Amino acid sequence: MKLKEHKEPIYGINTGFGALYNKSIPEKDLGKLQTNLMMSHACGLGEMVPQEIVKLMLLLKIQGLAFGNSGVQLQTVERLIEFFNHDILPVVYQQGSLGASGDLAPLAHLCLPLIGEGEVVFEGKRYASKDILKKFKWKPIELQSKEGLALLNGTQFMSAYGVYCLLRSYQLASLADFIGVISLEAFDGRPEPFDKLVHKVRPHQGQSDVAENIRNILKGSQLIKRKKEHVQDPYSFRCIPQVHGASRDAINYVANILLTEVNSVTDNPTIFPDDDKIISAGNFHGQPLALGMDFLAIALAELGSISERRTYLLISGQRELPPFLVANPGTEFRVYDSAVYSSFNC
DSSP, X not given: OHHHHOOSOOTTTTBOSGXXXXXXXXXGGHHHHHHHHHHHHOOOEEEEOXXXXXXXXXXXXXXXXXXXXXXXXXXXXHHHHHHHHTTOEEOOEEEOSOGGGOOHHHHHHHHGGGGTOSEEEETTEEEEHHHHHXXXXXXXXXXXXXXXXXXHSSSHHHHHHHHHHHHHHHHHHHHHHHHHHHHHHHTTOOSGGGOHHHHHSSOOHHHHHHHHHHHHHHTTOSTTTSOOSOSOOOHHHHTHHHHHHHHHHHHHHHHHHHHHHHTSOOOSSEEEGGGTEEEOOOTTOOHHHHHHHHHHHHHHHHHHHHHHHHHHHHTTTXXXXXXXXXXXXXXXXXXXXHHHXXXXXX
């Protein structure tokens, strides 16, 4: 309706793309334009994206289109829902995107099966998309003006990886606390660094949460109650709340970015029916995610770094622990292969 009343150029809808933005496209070719756009951008390569990530991509693309600011047909969204519900997962490749500047190539592969092109994985086997459409008696979607752009533009590839990594990060942060407690008990550590009063005067949320978590894990521990000969532990034990806590705060920060992103419209142009506007802008750019994921990587690396230092102290022969944690150091250690020996000396 808008196109019939609106004769001026609208980028990517009745014009060419990129440097061809000033090239007008006849109304009869608008659908062909969108189909050609999708097929031309399906140029990914490398390894296949894992299926659990692809399913997340489908979910997030459905979510983004469902807001109604993308100008797609209802049947297009419904077909994506059918793919999701039947575990029909498009073959998407890991390389070929534009970094943080958008997910054109991965999303092209994700959406090719809508028009009967590309490949999918179904019940563990790889099929040509046209064969799956026949199997389910579905007709290929005939793309209308704007649909190719709506399907290709967005951040669902990086968002899906972000959500997956975020969920794993929460698991790893929890495991890091448990492992830290086990190491603390093995090293005959002191409980005072986890006292609530310490963290009340420096109330970073993550730090306080980790200290409370460790106090709860230590409840009933006989080892932690033993009389200690040392007055202070090395900082890799003493500073668990501060280091783990900072990582938790970073994880929560990234979670807020992703929560906003997966509940956003990220294609271009964006359609605002109530305001009678079609605006070409840059919501497809993934810079918030890129910076957030870099921050997440730093946070997780720090969990590994402090853990490595505790591991070194545990095998260093201190506090009545045998060197390398073997019953007869020297004799028994020789049964380990050189790879293990090398790892002990990193």
